[in-house]
Amino acid sequence: xxxxxxxxxxxxxxxxxxxxxxxxxxxxxxxxxxxxxxxxxxxxxxxxxxxxxxxxxxxxxxxxxxxxxxxxxxxxxxxxxxxxxxxxxxxxxxxxxxxxxxxxxxxxxxxxxxxxxxxxxxxxxxxxxxxxxxxxxxxxxxxxxxxxxxxxxxxxxxxxxxxxxxxxxxxxxxxxxxxxxxxxxxxxxxxxxxxxxxxxxxxxxxxxxxxxxxxxxxxxxxxxxxxxxxxxxxxxxxxxxxxxxxxxxxxxxxxxxxxxxxxxxxxxxxxxxxxxxxxxxxxxxxxxxxxxxxxxxxxxxxxxxxxxxxxxxxxxxxxxxxxxxxxxxxxxxxxxxxxxxxxxxxxxxxxxxxxxxxxxxxxxxxxxxxxx
Amino acid sequence: xxxxxxxxxxxxxxxxxxxxxxxxxxxxxxxxxxxxxxxxxxxxxxxxxxxxxxxxxxxxxxxxxxxxxxxxxxxxxxxxxxxxxxxxxxxxxxxxxxxxxxxxxxxxxxxxxxxxxxxxxxxxxxxxxxxxxxxxxxxxxxxxxxxxxxxxxxxxxxxxxxxxxxxxxxxxxxxxxxxxxxxxxxxxxxxxxxxxxxxxxxxxxxxxxxxxxxxxxxxxxxxxxxxxxxxxxxxxxxxxxxxxxxxxxxxxxxxxxxxxxxxxxxxxxxxxxxxxxxxxxxxxxxxxxxxxxxxxxxxxxxxxxxxxxxxxxxxxxxxxxxxxxxxxxxxxxxxxxxxxxxxxxxxxxxxxxxxxxxxxxxxxxxxxxxxx
Numbered sequence: 001x002x003x004x005x006x007x008x009x010x011x012x013x014x015x016x017x018x019x020x021x022x023x024x025x026x027x028x029x030x031x032x033x034x035x036x037x038x039x040x041x042x043x044x045x046x047x048x049x050x051x052x053x054x055x056x057x058x059x060x061x062x063x064x065x066x067x068x069x070x071x072x073x074x075x076x077x078x079x080x081x082x083x084x085x086x087x088x089x090x091x092x093x094x095x096x097x098x099x100x101x102x103x104x105x106x107x108x109x110x111x112x113x114x115x116x117x118x119x120x121x122x123x124x125x126x127x128x129x130x131x132x133x134x135x136x137x138x139x140x141x142x143x144x145x146x147x148x149x150x151x152x153x154x155x156x157x158x159x160x161x162x163x164x165x166x167x168x169x170x171x172x173x174x175x176x177x178x179x180x181x182x183x184x185x186x187x188x189x190x191x192x193x194x195x196x197x198x199x200x201x202x203x204x205x206x207x208x209x210x211x212x213x214x215x216x217x218x219x220x221x222x223x224x225x226x227x228x229x230x231x232x233x234x235x236x237x238x239x240x241x242x243x244x245x246x247x248x249x250x251x252x253x254x255x256x257x258x259x260x261x262x263x264x265x266x267x268x269x270x271x272x273x274x275x276x277x278x279x280x281x282x283x284x285x286x287x288x289x290x291x292x293x294x295x296x297x298x299x300x301x302x303x304x305x306x307x308x309x310x311x312x313x314x315x316x317x318x319x320x321x322x323x324x325x326x327x328x329x330x331x332x333x334x335x336x337x338x339x340x341x342x343x344x345x346x347x348x349x350x351x352x353x354x355x356x357x358x359x360x361x362x363x364x365x366x367x368x369x370x371x372x
Numbered sequence: 373x374x375x376x377x378x379x380x381x382x383x384x385x386x387x388x389x390x391x392x393x394x395x396x397x398x399x400x401x402x403x404x405x406x407x408x409x410x411x412x413x414x415x416x417x418x419x420x421x422x423x424x425x426x427x428x429x430x431x432x433x434x435x436x437x438x439x440x441x442x443x444x445x446x447x448x449x450x451x452x453x454x455x456x457x458x459x460x461x462x463x464x465x466x467x468x469x470x471x472x473x474x475x476x477x478x479x480x481x482x483x484x485x486x487x488x489x490x491x492x493x494x495x496x497x498x499x500x501x502x503x504x505x506x507x508x509x510x511x512x513x514x515x516x517x518x519x520x521x522x523x524x525x526x527x528x529x530x531x532x533x534x535x536x537x538x539x540x541x542x543x544x545x546x547x548x549x550x551x552x553x554x555x556x557x558x559x560x561x562x563x564x565x566x567x568x569x570x571x572x573x574x575x576x577x578x579x580x581x582x583x584x585x586x587x588x589x590x591x592x593x594x595x596x597x598x599x600x601x602x603x604x605x606x607x608x609x610x611x612x613x614x615x616x617x618x619x620x621x622x623x624x625x626x627x628x629x630x631x632x633x634x635x636x637x638x639x640x641x642x643x644x645x646x647x648x649x650x651x652x653x654x655x656x657x658x659x660x661x662x663x664x665x666x667x668x669x670x671x672x673x674x675x676x677x678x679x680x681x682x683x684x685x686x687x688x689x690x691x692x693x694x695x696x697x698x699x700x701x702x703x704x705x706x707x708x709x710x711x712x713x714x715x716x717x718x719x720x721x722x723x724x725x726x727x728x729x730x731x732x733x734x735x736x737x738x739x740x741x742x743x744x
Contacts, residue, residue, distance in 0.1 A: 168672075168673075168720055169673070170673065170676060170720050170722050172673075173671065173672075173673025173674075173676050173677075173720075174673070174676040174677070174722075176673070176677075177673060177674055177676055177677025177678075177681050178676060178677045178678055178681070217629075217650060219650075219671075220649040220650055220651075220652070220671050220716075221650075221651065221652050221655075222652075222688070223671070257589075257629055257631075257650060258650075259629075259631040259632030259633075259650075259651075260631030260650040260651030260652070260655070261631075261650070261651065261652070277592040278589060278591075278592055278593075278629060278630075278631075278632040278633070279592075279593065279631075279632030279633065280592070280593050280594075280632070280633075283593075283632070297592075299545070299591075299592050299595070300540075300545075301540075301541070301542065301544075301545025301546070301548070301549060302545075302549055304542060304545050304546040304549055304550060305545075305546070305548075305549025305550045306549075306550055309549050309550070316594070344592075348540055348542050348545075350542050350546075
């Protein structure tokens with residue numbers, strides 16, 4: 001619990017990002033970028049020449065430095081801890097290598113495999129993450145909140161079952177459909193581990209938390225309801241009940257390729273639902289309803305195009321975000337309440353850094369009063 | 373035009389599959405399986421030990437034999453030509469190897485690359501496909517229609533641009549957003565080639581045609597409207613205007629991961645829209661409207677589970693397919709009009725063949741009068 005500011009900021013000075021998460025009034029639309037600390041940045045690649053990926057994740061000073069890189073360069077409205085959703089696995093008893101795709105030392109498929117998994121306390125297994133959060137809270141400007149994150153239980157379980165990434169998720173599907181009880185036992189262990197992990201991040205100073213259910217979209221709606229959402233709900237609930245110095249942190253939830261059952265994602269209990277670019281943001285807001293904020297959803301590929309295309313597409317996303325509130329009419333403010341601008345997926349490694357800079361500048365300009 | 377039956381079957385004896393495509397009354401729900409001729413079948417693997425994949429595609433007798441394998445084993449209601457969506461590429465001037473993922477000899481990215489592509493006549497470049505269709509029409513039972521197919525222009529273009537498969541489609545996105553005119557030129561050439569290719573399949577005897585827009589789901593709705601749908605429409609339109617001996621063939625269209633803009637897919641001009649398993653079939657039918665039939669949409673992973681799970685999930689898909697017509701009430705017939713049962717994606721190679729057999733048997737049983 002080192003490194004917290006001496007006093008919480010008063011509500012009226014609360015950072016833009018946190019206000020948008022809570023659907024409170026904003027003077028413009030906040031913006032950050034999924035994977036904003038990463039390979040498209042030359043300063044990241046320079047640091048990675050000296051340190052491998054896991055070392056960077058596990059060394060608080062390095063994780064802190066990498067987390068700050070896009071804050072300094074882009075002027076984003078939130079920082080997200082540099083880490084990986086598989087960082088908690090060694091604490092469960094499964095080592096992970098990044099080559100660069102993740103490869104687990106073994107896959108978890110039998111009852112014995114599941115029984116052998118540990119459910120570690122976060123402080124013991126991933127203390128380096130909590131330390132990095134402490135460092136970051138000292139370094140970050142007051143107006144740039146720190147987002148902690150974890151993988152959602154279903155998504156983390158797919159890695160354990162497959163022994164790495166997958167395209168068909170055949171081993172996962174086989175467990176879900178042939179041995180659902182075992183799948184639930186595995187998901188339960190992932191949930192205990194990840195709930196502790198995310199809650200401890202809040203206790204250590206994370207001002208918001210995000211749960212990535214990257215592979216939830218491999219499931220149909222019925223299986224999402226059985227194998228993904230209840231577990232994600234438990235992790236989010238655990239994190240939101242931590243009595244931090246700054247009150248309950250907003251929670252964000254991202255389920256990839258979930259356009260077929262976005263309504264279900266609205267009920268996961270998060271304050272903010274992140275959506276990918278495969279659905280219009282107006283349609284997404286309509287289907288999510290007005291009890292959650294929305295984050296997204298520019299196609300990351302747009303950043304490979306020229307500046308004028310980026311500007312045009314930023315304007316289109318901001319327009320779609322406003323469609324519901326204003327009944328489609330031009331309004332007095334360009335920023336839709338309850339909208340956080342982001343890409344619909346992680347930034348592509350081939351992105352020119354100056355295009356990421358342009359993105360942030362365009363969101364600031366076009367969502368400010370009179371900007372649209 | 374060899375091998376056609378001496379007389380067209382009268383309407384009342386028209387095969388079940390073709391009637392379902394046209395939303396005409398059916399006595400039960402027809403069923404076939406995407407990739408039904410393939411690696412999960414031991415008889416296919418045995419044949420492939422002697423012949424490589426491309427040789428099998430390019431030898432009419434082999435393609436015919438492989439196409440017939442699942443018809444004989446499973447008793448499906450339609451056959452689909454054994455081939456690959458990249459088979460037309462060599463005729464355009466780009467060789468393809470399968471290792472087993474497709475690898476193109478070069479990628480198409482510059483104006484010169486695009487200008488150098490040929491738009492061959494199907495009869496000259498892919499005569500072996502037309503020959504295989506002729507053989508199949510002699511071999512297939514009258515009640516099992518033959519589906520010809522092609523990749524949709526956008527999907528084929530992604531392979532040309534990327535030089536193979538991709539996960540991020542970064543090179544494709546770069547062309548779409550940085551050089552849209554060039555992208556349209558490339559898409560136009562793919563369209564000319566594929567329209568001829570699919571139309572010639574109809575002329576050779578294919579009784580229905582399916583267009584696979586496997587990667588359309590990599591686009592947001594606006595880009596789908598610009599870069600995918602109009603080109604798919606042109607290919608489908610060309611194929612449906614061929615005056616075959618048996619009248620205009622029904623057209624089927626499958627766009628992967630399109631749940632975010634399924635409404636748009638309904639306007640592609642196909643008689644049948646295939647949907648993946650990431651959306652409930654009831655919701656899919658509601659959004660597609662009542663002017664198209666629907667094909668799908670069991671999660672292929674269900675076939676990795678036990679027989680009782682397969683039966684339960686087949687019943688669920690049939691129930692969802694009926695939801696609109698019957699207002700959710702149990703009706704006098706178990707088969708929904710305008711529904712063709714299929715998986716939501718290709719069958720997984722790890723599927724036990726007896727589970728595919730069980731799937732077909734369950735659809736026949738549960739969709740017959742009194743079966744549900």
